[in-house]
Amino acid sequence: MKVWPLVLNAIETKDVEEIYFFDFTDDANEACALAISRGNCQFIDGKPENFTVKIAIGTKDWIAVLSKNLMIEKAIADGKLTIEGDDKNLVKFEKYFSGDPEGTQLEIKNYSLTENEKEIRDGKWTKPRKVLGLIGSPRKKGATSFLYSILKQGLDESGCEVDTVYLPDLENNTCNGCFTCWEGKDKKCVHDDGVNELIHKMHEYDLMILATPVYADGLPGALKNYFDRTISILDPEFIIIDDHNRHPVRYPKMPHLVLLSPCGYSEMDNFHPMVEHVKEICKNMHLTYIGEILQSATWMMTIPNLQPLYASVFEAIKQAGKEIVSKGKIPEELTKKITKEIFSRGQILAIKNRASQ
Numbered sequence: 001m002k003v004w005p006l007v008l009n010a011i012e013t014k015d016v017e018e019i020y021f022f023d024f025t026d027d028a029n030e031a032c033a034l035a036i037s038r039g040n041c042q043f044i045d046g047k048p049e050n051f052t053v054k055i056a057i058g059t060k061d062w063i064a065v066l067s068k069n070l071m072i073e074k075a076i077a078d079g080k081l082t083i084e085g086d087d088k089n090l091v092k093f094e095k096y097f098s099g100d101p102e103g104t105q106l107e108i109k110n111y112s113l114t115e116n117e118k119e120i121r122d123g124k125w126t127k128p129r130k131v132l133g134l135i136g137s138p139r140k141k142g143a144t145s146f147l148y149s150i151l152k153q154g155l156d157e158s159g160c161e162v163d164t165v166y167l168p169d170l171e172n173n174t175c176n177g178c179f180t181c182w183e184g185k186d187k188k189c190v191h192d193d194g195v196n197e198l199i200h201k202m203h204e205y206d207l208m209i210l211a212t213p214v215y216a217d218g219l220p221g222a223l224k225n226y227f228d229r230t231i232s233i234l235d236p237e238f239i240i241i242d243d244h245n246r247h248p249v250r251y252p253k254m255p256h257l258v259l260l261s262p263c264g265y266s267e268m269d270n271f272h273p274m275v276e277h278v279k280e281i282c283k284n285m286h287l288t289y290i291g292e293i294l295q296s297a298t299w300m301m302t303i304p305n306l307q308p309l310y311a312s313v314f315e316a317i318k319q320a321g322k323e324i325v326s327k328g329k330i331p332e333e334l335t336k337k338i339t340k341e342i343f344s345r346g347q348i349l350a351i352k353n354r355a356s357q
């Protein structure tokens with residue numbers, strides 16, 4: 001019963017003055033009360049001096065009522081629950097103790113929505129100036145870096161100041177799940193490493209390019225660990241955004257995010273799990289997801305002899321960089337040009353398998 005004051009709905013009870021007296025009939029010494037007074041509730045151990053409603057019930061039956069295994073009406077009809085006072089109040093019990101259904105009763109110290117989130121919701125776009133390119137591939141000279149260098153040209157030509165960080169260059173300890181970043185004295189991650197430093201620098205950027213290969217249908221482990229560690233920019237409280245539990249963020253601004261990714265197979269559906277995952281990460285971490293640039297069988301375009309055939313794709317990726325900066329979106333025609341089939345699946349398969357034998 002002591003938990004009940006914690007789940008008081010302060011809005012529903014703002015004009016309420018009630019004292020619910022619980023007399024647990026299967027234990028003569030067990031009695032308590034919940035005194036509601038205008039949005040506050042106090043637990044009283046033992047019989048209260050006065051009450052508005054007295055509820056007499058066995059402990060087990062009350063647990064059955066609270067766990068929704070016994071309807072109040074049925075308990076009354078079966079004589080398991082008797083009420084003294086205004087029985088209408090008991091019907092309101094559930095409403096009075098419904099907690100904070102809209103997530104609006106809690107005082108938030110930090111931010112429910114960032115500046116960028118608000119802008120996007122208002123249909124506005126401010127040209128990004130500072131860009132963080134985070135490359136999650138362990139291969140510095142691989143397909144991810146190759147695609148990234150093309151996109152970067154578009155960003156550079158649009159006047160952005162781009163900082164490129166290779167995740168493998170940073171010390172990247174795995175998250176212990178210890179919650180020291182939420183519950184510790186200084187609310188800091190126990191790992192004072194390169195990843196922690198970058199996580200707490202992300203807010204200095206207007207835009208982040210997340211460049212990563214598909215590994216096992218998702219993010220490479222090191223990058224997944226990076227995002228695990230980003231909980232240290234959040235606060236532990238729950239808020240509700242778009243009818244979903246989230247956490248407030250400690251910084252007033254977080255960057256927009258564009259996903260740039262190569263994969264090995266030919267089909268575009270190889271990106272689906274990762275794209276969905278990254279979109280969800282963005283919602284949790286208050287990074288505003290702008291769009292994605294995806295290239296299947298990317299190893300093909302890193303073969304120098306084949307590159308002239310991909311010239312229009314390269315140009316479209318560069319152009320996408322400019323569009324992201326100027327409009328905050330990648331137009332559909334550009335996405336079509338970027339994903340245009342240059343080689344068929346059969347051709348890709350034959351090249352791959354001949355080279356592998």
Ligand SMILES: Cc1cc2nc3c(=O)[nH]c(=O)nc-3n(C[C@H](O)[C@H](O)[C@H](O)COP(=O)(O)O)c2cc1C
Pocket residue numbers: 137138139141142143144145213214215216217218262263264265266270298299
């Ligand atoms: C461990 C590992 C797992 C991979 N898993 C997938 C996969 O699930 N689907 C896919 O299409 N490609 C997969 N690939 C291929 C890579 O996405 C592809 O080779 C990519 O271009 C690598 O980028 P990089 O050259 O920057 O390392 C995988 C590669 C590795 C090394």
